[in-house]
Amino acid sequence: MSRVSILVAALALFVSLPAQAEELKVGDAAPDFKLQGSDGKTYQLSDFRGKQAVVIAWFPKAFTGGCTKECQALREQGDAVRAFNVAYFTASTDTPEVNKKFAESLSLDYPILSDPTKTTAEAYGVVNATRQVPQRWTYYIGADGKVLYIDKSVKPTSHGTDIAKKLGELGVAKK
Secondary structure, eight states: OOHHHHHHHHHHHHHHSOOOOOOOOTTSBOOOOEEEETTSOEEEGGGGTTTOEEEEEEOSOTTSHHHHHHHHHHHHTHHHHHTBSEEEEEEESSOHHHHHHHHHHTTOSSOEEEOTTOHHHHHHTSOBTTBOSOOSOEEEEOTTSBEEEEESSOOGGGHHHHHHHHHHHTTOOBO
16 A cells, blocks of 8 residues: 555544544533433523523433432532522433433432434533543533533532532522
């Protein structure tokens, strides 16, 4: 094979690779989504714009140890979060049926969003070609629809308290 043929083949391979989404940063517009919650309702980010902040806590997989602890912490520490003008959710790429069973098993008082197509998870950068289950990352989104903060060091057992503390630091209004 000639050098030109090798270069053409390499270029064709590079062009055919899927583009990696640019990583979301503080100040970016949060990608809109329309996802089913474990409560049977459909939630769309744009429905909250101009009304309240939104927190989305992505977790890897329902019915696993760390995810169970994180969801329980959000239930047990939810009063601190609900003191703010915020809608909050956990989210995974599990199916709505799995997340409904998971939420019921933990008696959750907030919805888990399901993204089985991984479209929203990809837009938020929590999954990619090399990682098919979501990162345990939490996104704080202002009422204006912009990313206020991204927590990539979530502690499952204190996550509710940690979210409330961060909402205060970010200046999110209390109810």
